Amino acid sequence: MKNKPWKPWVLLAPSLTAVFFLLVIPVCFVIVYSFWLRGPSGQDIPAFQFGNYAKFFKDFFYPSILLSTLRVALETVFLCLVLGYIPAYFFYRTESRLKPFLMVLVMLPFWISFIIRTLSWINILGDSGLINHLLLKFNIINAPMPMLYNEGAVIMGLLQYLLPFMILNIYVSLDGIDKSLAEAAKSLGCTEWQAFKEVTLPLSLPGVSAGCLLVFVLTCGTYLPPMILGGPGNEMIANLIFKRVIGTLDWPFGSAISTVLMVLLMTIVYTYNRYMGISQIFKTLSNES
Amino acid sequence: MKKVISGWSLIKLYTLLVYIWMFTPIIAVILLAFNPQQFGSFPMEGVSFKWFIKLSHNSTILDAFKNSLVLGSFTAVLSTAFGVPAAMAFIRYDFRGKEFLNTLLIAPIMVPEVVLGVALLLFIRWLQQPKSFTLLLIGHVVLTLPYVLLIVQARLVGIKKEYEEAALSLGANPFQTFMEITFPLLAPAILAGMLFSFTISFDDVTATLFWATARNQTVPVKIFGMLRNSISPEINALGAVMIVLTVSIPLLAGFVSRRFVRGRHKT
Numbered sequence: 001m002k003n004k005p006w007k008p009w010v011l012l013a014p015s016l017t018a019v020f021f022l023l024v025i026p027v028c029f030v031i032v033y034s035f036w037l038r039g040p041s042g043q044d045i046p047a048f049q050f051g052n053y054a055k056f057f058k059d060f061f062y063p064s065i066l067l068s069t070l071r072v073a074l075e076t077v078f079l080c081l082v083l084g085y086i087p088a089y090f091f092y093r094t095e096s097r098l099k100p101f102l103m104v105l106v107m108l109p110f111w112i113s114f115i116i117r118t119l120s121w122i123n124i125l126g127d128s129g130l131i132n133h134l135l136l137k138f139n140i141i142n143a144p145m146p147m148l149y150n151e152g153a154v155i156m157g158l159l160q161y162l163l164p165f166m167i168l169n170i171y172v173s174l175d176g177i178d179k180s181l182a183e184a185a186k187s188l189g190c191t192e193w194q195a196f197k198e199v200t201l202p203l204s205l206p207g208v209s210a211g212c213l214l215v216f217v218l219t220c221g222t223y224l225p226p227m228i229l230g231g232p233g234n235e236m237i238a239n240l241i242f243k244r245v246i247g248t249l250d251w252p253f254g255s256a257i258s259t260v261l262m263v264l265l266m267t268i269v270y271t272y273n274r275y276m277g278i279s280q281i282f283k284t285l286s287n288e289s
Numbered sequence: 290m291k292k293v294i295s296g297w298s299l300i301k302l303y304t305l306l307v308y309i310w311m312f313t314p315i316i317a318v319i320l321l322a323f324n325p326q327q328f329g330s331f332p333m334e335g336v337s338f339k340w341f342i343k344l345s346h347n348s349t350i351l352d353a354f355k356n357s358l359v360l361g362s363f364t365a366v367l368s369t370a371f372g373v374p375a376a377m378a379f380i381r382y383d384f385r386g387k388e389f390l391n392t393l394l395i396a397p398i399m400v401p402e403v404v405l406g407v408a409l410l411l412f413i414r415w416l417q418q419p420k421s422f423t424l425l426l427i428g429h430v431v432l433t434l435p436y437v438l439l440i441v442q443a444r445l446v447g448i449k450k451e452y453e454e455a456a457l458s459l460g461a462n463p464f465q466t467f468m469e470i471t472f473p474l475l476a477p478a479i480l481a482g483m484l485f486s487f488t489i490s491f492d493d494v495t496a497t498l499f500w501a502t503a504r505n506q507t508v509p510v511k512i513f514g515m516l517r518n519s520i521s522p523e524i525n526a527l528g529a530v531m532i533v534l535t536v537s538i539p540l541l542a543g544f545v546s547r548r549f550v551r552g553r554h555k556t
Contacts, residue, residue, distance in 0.1 A: 008382035011374035026408035090304040116528040120314035133331035221401025238403040
């Protein structure tokens with residue numbers, strides 16, 4: 001096993017070849033294309049110029065979509081944290097026999113089609129959806145409240161998609177904390193809340209930050225919720241890319257926007273990895289199944 | 290002490306509310322699928338299977354189902370075939386650049402699907418190849434490979450190297466060792482990896498929208514197209530079928546593998 005240094009390379013060859021040809025090279029193509037020109041009749045002309053990037057940053061239209069993408073991502077991260085920390089803490093502390101069952105329930109949405117989960121909110125928030133139906137029935141309102149096709153609806157869809165990631169990341173981190181630490185703090189005179197604030201919470205921060213990064217990155221690349229639950233003003237950067245590439249076939253400009261998105265996310269992931277280490281996320285993802 | 294209990298019951302209540310929030314929309318889809326009304330919305334007016342029956346006569350959806358099943362199965366087989374040896378290499382061997390290569394192979398998780406979609410399509414266009422089933426398949430393999438790798442690696446770390454070394458020292462060749470020792474111990478992770486990649490492939494919308502043609506649409510892409518003219522009870526029915534299908538497969542697999550393991554312990 002030891003004297004054959006070529007063996008791991010044989011085992012790695014298929015996946016490395018696949019990832020190299022199907023990810024690394026295509027991504028390089030995107031970067032190269034982002035400097036190309038688009039001819040008057042739509043053909044791509046090889047060039048090296050920054051016109052596509054200049055076009056992106058020329059007026060406020062495109063950067064504002066980028067900014068609103070980042071805003072939605074931050075809002076989603078914050079709400080995921082608010083909604084997710086307490087259930088994760090519940091799993092950590094509970095001694096209920098139902099715990100394994102409840103954990104499976106949290107992971108269940110991973111197995112349910114993303115598009116179904118997204119469109120299911122139409123049944124809840126729509127004009128004839130569950131909430132409006134109940135409010136009308138009990139005469140609280142006289143006409144349906146418009147709740148769909150705005151940023152709130154988009155965030156609802158995103159939250160439902162991303163909350164399990166957040167809960168699991170926090171739970172994995174909490175689960176590694178020795179419960180006797182909080183007990184020790186309490187025996188030294190801390191209240192329950194103080195013990196949590198001074199001991200458990202700081203120790204769970206790696207999971208919290210891993211969850212935040214994952215949710216942030218996944219939100220920045222999101223395409224479906226704004227399409228299905230958002231209105232015309234709720235476009236996010238991925239929708240823009242899709243429209244430029246598939247809609248108007250403007251490959252160079254679409255590539256430039258993709259490059260902007262990639263550079264932005266890579267900077268964030270790189271900075272995160274520098275200070276926090278990215279292995280925490282992989283640890284949680286491998287527990288998903 | 291009393292204060293502690295009330296704090297804990299607040300936590301329980303909060304968790305319960307989060308569960309309700311998370312599952313109400315999903316339950317609504319299943320309920321509304323049985324609503325005989327023309328518009329897919331509340332109130333429920335009786336229970337009927339008519340949308341399911343209508344669905345079963347819709348040949349374009351049946352075609353999409355067939356496409357999705359074939360694509361998902363091929364993706365599952367290919368990504369495990371690629372991922373398992375790679376996981377073996379990372380866990381069982383030491384070589385230069387290991388950390389870097391491991392990160393590289395897991396990177397597709399962190400690359401936004403839109404970018405992946407554009408990139409692969411651009412590459413195919415440069416090669417002057419048309420969009421095809423093969424494009425979808427290789428794309429889905431790239432999407433799912435990291436998950437297989439993560440799942441199998443996590444399991445492989447827990448399997449002691451000594452078992453394999455014992456088999457080797459007793460005269461088994463490396464292939465026999467893998468088939469007789471490693472594979473049976475690794476089987477649950479391989480199954481989990483296959484199921485996970487099947488589900489990811491079966492569910493994927495964003496990248497698939499870039500790669501699919503009119504001829505090889507998958508179910509989610511088909512649903513996306515149907516949604517343009519608002520939500521219909523037929524979509525709810527299709528959603529209910531998808532939910533039952535994609536949720537029952539892993540539960541069933543978990544059940545079967547547990548039975549399998551228990552049965553082997555008895556003998």
